Amino acid sequence: xxxxxxxxxxxxxxxxxxxxxxxxxxxxxxxxxxxxxxxxxxxxxxxxxxxxxxxxxxxxxxxxxxxxxxxxxxxxxxxxxxxxxxxxxxxxxxxxxxxxxxxxxxxxxxxxxxxxxxxxxxxxxxxxxxxxxxxxxxxxxxxxxxxxxxxxxxxxxxxxxxxxxxxxxxxxxxxxxxxxxxxxxxxxxxxxxxxxxxxxxxxxxxxxxxxxxxxxxxxxxxxxxxxxxxxxxxxxxxxxxxxxxxxxxxxxxxxxxxxxxxxxxxxxxxxxxxxxxxxxxxxxxxxxxxxxxxxxxxxxxxxxxxxxxxxxxxxxxxxxxxxxxxxxxxxxxxxxxxxxxxxxxxxxxxxxxxxxxxxxxxxxxxxxxxxxxxxxxxxxxxxxxxxxxxxxxxxxxxxxxxxxxxxxxxxxxxxxxxxxxxxxxxxxxxxxxxx
Amino acid sequence: xxxxxxxxxxxxxxxxxxxxxxxxxxxxxxxxxxxxxxxxxxxxxxxxxxxxxxxxxxxxxxxxxxxxxxxxxxxxxxxxxxxxxxxxxxxxxxxxxxxxxxxxxxxxxxxxxxxxxxxxxxxxxxxxxxxxxxxxxxxxxxxxxxxxxxxxxxxxxxxxxxxxxxxxxxxxxxxxxxxxxxxxxxxxxxxxxxxxxxxxxxxxxxxxxxxxxxxxxxxxxxxxxxxxxxxxxxxxxxxxxxxxxxxxxxxxxxxxxxxxxxxxxxxxxxxxxxxxxxxxxxxxxxxxxxxxxxxxxxxxxxxxxxxxxxxxxxxxxxxxxxxxxxxxxxxxxxxxxxxxxxxxxxxxxxxxxxxxxxxxxxxxxxxxxxxxxxxxxxxxxxxxxxxxxxxxxxxxxxxxxxxxxxxxxxxxxxxxxxxxxxxxxxxxxxxxxxx
Numbered sequence: 001x002x003x004x005x006x007x008x009x010x011x012x013x014x015x016x017x018x019x020x021x022x023x024x025x026x027x028x029x030x031x032x033x034x035x036x037x038x039x040x041x042x043x044x045x046x047x048x049x050x051x052x053x054x055x056x057x058x059x060x061x062x063x064x065x066x067x068x069x070x071x072x073x074x075x076x077x078x079x080x081x082x083x084x085x086x087x088x089x090x091x092x093x094x095x096x097x098x099x100x101x102x103x104x105x106x107x108x109x110x111x112x113x114x115x116x117x118x119x120x121x122x123x124x125x126x127x128x129x130x131x132x133x134x135x136x137x138x139x140x141x142x143x144x145x146x147x148x149x150x151x152x153x154x155x156x157x158x159x160x161x162x163x164x165x166x167x168x169x170x171x172x173x174x175x176x177x178x179x180x181x182x183x184x185x186x187x188x189x190x191x192x193x194x195x196x197x198x199x200x201x202x203x204x205x206x207x208x209x210x211x212x213x214x215x216x217x218x219x220x221x222x223x224x225x226x227x228x229x230x231x232x233x234x235x236x237x238x239x240x241x242x243x244x245x246x247x248x249x250x251x252x253x254x255x256x257x258x259x260x261x262x263x264x265x266x267x268x269x270x271x272x273x274x275x276x277x278x279x280x281x282x283x284x285x286x287x288x289x290x291x292x293x294x295x296x297x298x299x300x301x302x303x304x305x306x307x308x309x310x311x312x313x314x315x316x317x318x319x320x321x322x323x324x325x326x327x328x329x330x331x332x333x334x335x336x337x338x339x340x341x342x343x344x345x346x347x348x349x350x351x352x353x354x355x356x357x358x359x360x361x362x363x364x365x366x367x368x369x370x371x372x373x374x375x376x377x378x379x380x381x382x383x384x385x386x387x388x389x390x391x392x393x394x395x396x397x398x399x400x401x402x403x404x405x406x407x408x409x410x411x412x413x414x415x416x417x418x419x420x421x422x423x424x425x426x427x428x429x430x431x432x433x434x435x
Numbered sequence: 436x437x438x439x440x441x442x443x444x445x446x447x448x449x450x451x452x453x454x455x456x457x458x459x460x461x462x463x464x465x466x467x468x469x470x471x472x473x474x475x476x477x478x479x480x481x482x483x484x485x486x487x488x489x490x491x492x493x494x495x496x497x498x499x500x501x502x503x504x505x506x507x508x509x510x511x512x513x514x515x516x517x518x519x520x521x522x523x524x525x526x527x528x529x530x531x532x533x534x535x536x537x538x539x540x541x542x543x544x545x546x547x548x549x550x551x552x553x554x555x556x557x558x559x560x561x562x563x564x565x566x567x568x569x570x571x572x573x574x575x576x577x578x579x580x581x582x583x584x585x586x587x588x589x590x591x592x593x594x595x596x597x598x599x600x601x602x603x604x605x606x607x608x609x610x611x612x613x614x615x616x617x618x619x620x621x622x623x624x625x626x627x628x629x630x631x632x633x634x635x636x637x638x639x640x641x642x643x644x645x646x647x648x649x650x651x652x653x654x655x656x657x658x659x660x661x662x663x664x665x666x667x668x669x670x671x672x673x674x675x676x677x678x679x680x681x682x683x684x685x686x687x688x689x690x691x692x693x694x695x696x697x698x699x700x701x702x703x704x705x706x707x708x709x710x711x712x713x714x715x716x717x718x719x720x721x722x723x724x725x726x727x728x729x730x731x732x733x734x735x736x737x738x739x740x741x742x743x744x745x746x747x748x749x750x751x752x753x754x755x756x757x758x759x760x761x762x763x764x765x766x767x768x769x770x771x772x773x774x775x776x777x778x779x780x781x782x783x784x785x786x787x788x789x790x791x792x793x794x795x796x797x798x799x800x801x802x803x804x805x806x807x808x809x810x811x812x813x814x815x816x817x818x819x820x821x822x823x824x825x826x827x828x829x830x831x832x833x834x835x836x837x838x839x840x841x842x843x844x845x846x847x848x849x850x851x852x853x854x855x856x857x858x859x860x861x862x863x864x865x866x867x868x869x870x
Contacts, residue, residue, distance in 0.1 A: 010602070012623040012624040012626075012627055013597070013602045013603075013605065013606070013622075013623075013624050014597075014622075014623050014624075015595065015597055015598070015621040015622065015623070015635055016621050016622075016623055016626075016633040016634055016635030017621065017635025017636055017637055017638055018635070018638075019623070019635075020635055020636055020637065020658075020659065021636075021637045021638065021640070021641045023658055023659075024637070024641065024654045024655050024657075024658040024659065025641065025644060025654070027654070027657065027658045028654040028657070028658075030644050030645055030654065031644075033644060035644070037640070062602070072627075075623075075626070075627045076623075079626055079633065081623065081626075081633065121640075121644050125638075125640055125641075128598065128638070128640075129597050129598045129602075129605075129621075129622075130602060132598035132599075133597055133598055133599075133600065133601060133602040133605055134601070134602055136598060136599055136600070137600060137601035137602075137604070138601075160450065162448070162449075162450055162564050162568055163450070163563065163564045163567035163568055163571060163759075164567075164568075164571055164754040164756075165568065165571070165572060165604070165753075165754060166568060166569070166572035166573075166601060166603065166604040166607050166608075167445070167448045167497070167564075167565060167568040167569055167572075167603075168448070168601065168602075168603035168604065169572070169600070169601035169603065169604045170448065170564075170568055171448070172601050173601075186450040186451050186452065186564075187448075187449075187450065187451075187564075188447040188448075188449050188450070188451055188454070188510075188511070188516065189447040189448050189449075191447075191451075191510070191514055191516075192447055192507075192510045198451040198514065198516065199451055200450055200451030200452030200453070200454075200455055201452055201455055201456075202452055202455065202456050202459070203452055203453075203456065203560075203563070204760075204761070204771050205456070205472070205556075205560055205563075205760070205761035206456045206459065206460065206560075207771070208761045208764065208769040208770070208771060209460065209465050209466075209468060209470070209556050209761065209764055209769075210465055219459045219460070219462070219463040219465065220459050222459070222462065222463065223455075223458055223459040223462050223463075224455065224458075224459065234771045234772070235771070235772050236772070309754060309756075312754075313753040313754055314753075318600075318748040318749075318753045319599040319600060319744060319747075319748055321599075321744075324598075325639075325640070326639070326640035326643045326644065329643065329644055334643040334644075335643070336639050336642070336643060336669045336670070337669070337670050337671070
């Protein structure tokens with residue numbers, strides 16, 4: 001699941017009310033009751049046809065780092081968030097329960113039980129915010145990125161949106177985009193933490209630093225070799241391409257166009273490059289691309305895309321809207337009846353039904369208390385992630401998640417891959433228990 | 436500017452191309468040229484009438500932590516991002532230039548020079564991503580939060596969106612929302628880092644944990660006293676309020692309603708509370724509120740709002756779209772001529788013109804080479820933030836920023852505070868240099 005994150009304790013990445021609930025539940029003894037919490041999304045973002053689960057690996061790392069050291073205890077004591085008995089309990093905190101869930105790269109639909117946390121109320125309730133923050137962010141990015149990967153077909157996309165999102169979100173976004181099929185990221189910390197390939201050459205600032213475009217190209221080729229990417233749109237693009245090939249020769253690796261109508265410009269650039277003998281020089285385009293722009297460029301001679309703002313902001317859906325709900329207490333289902341927000345009680349199991357051809361038919365969610373025999377074309381969706389507080393064995397890697405998503409997308413009905421707004425690609429069917 | 440963040444070096448929160456540019460600029464000697472980079476937004480998010488500068492304090496902390504220790508150098512060496520000469524230079528990196536900019540809480544408009552970084556190309560170019568990540572995120576959140584604060588008028592808003600954004604974004608978002616007038620946050624780490632008041636009582640899970648609503652209320656009141664907030668919408672709200680007042684007495688602090696048509700429900704709840712003698716019991720509403728929903732609740736008997744998703748996602752504008760552009764090299768203005776993205780060369784100075792009544796008239800941006808005498812109702816907008824790599828003296832605190840924003844919003848023409856889409860509240864005027 002990548003290298004461990006070394007930002008110290010994650011224990012205060014938590015909402016105040018989780019600790020006050022803990023305080024009350026410790027005091028009246030109800031906090032020892034065995035509970036089940038489930039993470040699910042009531043709906044997909046407006047018009048999206050599928051969601052992509054991402055962040056589970058980061059959740060497991062963050063739970064391992066969820067410890068109240070002296071620093072956290074002192075802070076809580078000074079601000080009187082909870083009383084001494086609660087602080088004493090927190091000082092010994094170590095999650096000892098079980099977790100299972102959809103592996104990263106799996107698709108999800110409304111109601112899919114993406115993550116299930118079992119433990120005492122006390123130990124499970126304090127993880128709500130941390131788990132949701134990670135899953136909601138990472139899944140939102142991966143869901144948007146998957147649409148882009150799918151629109152780009154086999155052309156590589158480089159994630160370069162770090163500057164458009166919070167500095168640590170940028171690292172997580174790079175991971176989620178890579179999971180969803182992006183080829184590389186610009187973010188160096190994502191390279192360090194997760195082993196994701198990083199890429200980059202120059203910005204316009206490098207061009208402007210030099211006395212002429214030619215000087216800048218020469219400096220870059222001198223240092224980085226001819227198999228580099230020259231940025232040709234600082235001044236006049238046609239002139240830029242001519243200079244680029246003159247400086248680097250026809251073996252120039254690539255040119256990048258970052259502004260204007262990139263489709264038209266790519267076509268003209270291809271003709272010009274070919275006429276200059278630079279037939280193998282690739283064309284990279286960037287600049288406010290999203291999945292729709294990428295799809296519109298399908299017929300153009302583009303070799304790679306650079307995508308920034310749209311992917312790190314979830315392309316209109318910056319959060320996945322997942323919730324963490326208490327569904328079982330002492331083995332009995334519980335559910336609230338609030339208007340608009342009613343929930344289904346009881347721990348749930350999920351599988352996906354497919355046609356014999358492999359095309360997905362429906363997401364089936366049922367009470368875990370009911371034994372359901374899976375048919376030949378059914379696939380169970382949950383895997384063990386943590387047992388008695390320890391990470392399960394053979395957890396899937398980030399590359400496994402990439403691979404899984406690729407397979408899952410192929411299994412969607414063809415309408416499921418349309419970029420236009422629509423219904424979820426497959427319905428979620430809740431098998432109701434006998435009453 | 437709050438307590439230092441202790442997440443270690445920020446040096447790899449950087450795009451790959453900044454280091455490759457550095458490598459080339461070191462090799463050909465151009466990297467020593469004195470440069471000026473400026474941060475500005477080409478436009479405000481669609482229909483927004485003003486932007487709020489936030490994150491500057493975090494930027495200064497992050498620059499202080501921008502050091503390439505052995506861990507960073509080893510990583511860069513192993514992945515061959517740059518050569519040994521560049522690594523040696525990075526190992527000694529310490530920003531030694533000057534920075535000035537708009538203080539936090541100041542308004543900005545298209546073209547406002549929000550931050551100006553002066554130093555050699557080498558030392559300034561590597562800060563691009565880190566500076567933009569922070570300013571783009573924090574300013575987006577503060578800009579949305581200011582609209583909410585303004586819609587809420589004097590009613591307090593509690594920020595409770597941590598679970599809807601990446602776990603560290605949540606901490607920064609809490610800070611930005613507080614800067615923009617929110618009263619408190621649910622995020623405990625924001626309490627620790629920035630001294631922001633934190634709040635919270637219970638979630639629906641606490642209600643469901645107990646055998647009855649009454650049991651849950653009793654446990655909470657027992658532990659937290661009668662001046663707490665009881666969550667009354669888990670089952671039937673009318674019944675919930677009746678039970679709440681029966682358990683806590685008419686001195687009950689507050690009730691919270693988190694679902695349904697909160698306006699109608701608040702009115703009914705007020706009547707019921709009054710009829711039960713709980714005339715001082717406050718009503719807190721939450722659940723998918725944004726600035727428009729808050730405005731629509733103005734006439735309802737609501738005492739406080741809880742706001743989550745909309746504020747941490749910038750209410751439709753999750754990034755501020757600021758850019759970091761090289762505008763001066765060796766004292767000469769530079770600018771690219773790319774289509775759609777042409778920029779203005781030269782370091783800039785900005786002031787805001789006001790009517791004698793104090794109402795803002797226009798944002799004036801001019802070349803720093805031109806001396807402009809400020810009129811009686813003009814106000815200079817930039818302050819020194821860093822001198823020779825050291826933080827300037829008397830930097831404004833987070834509370835100063837809150838105060839500044841409050842004053843700035845009062846100075847806007849009244850159309851500027853409308854929530855509907857429109858033009859920037861005041862125009863930006865560029866005083867052109869004599870050619």
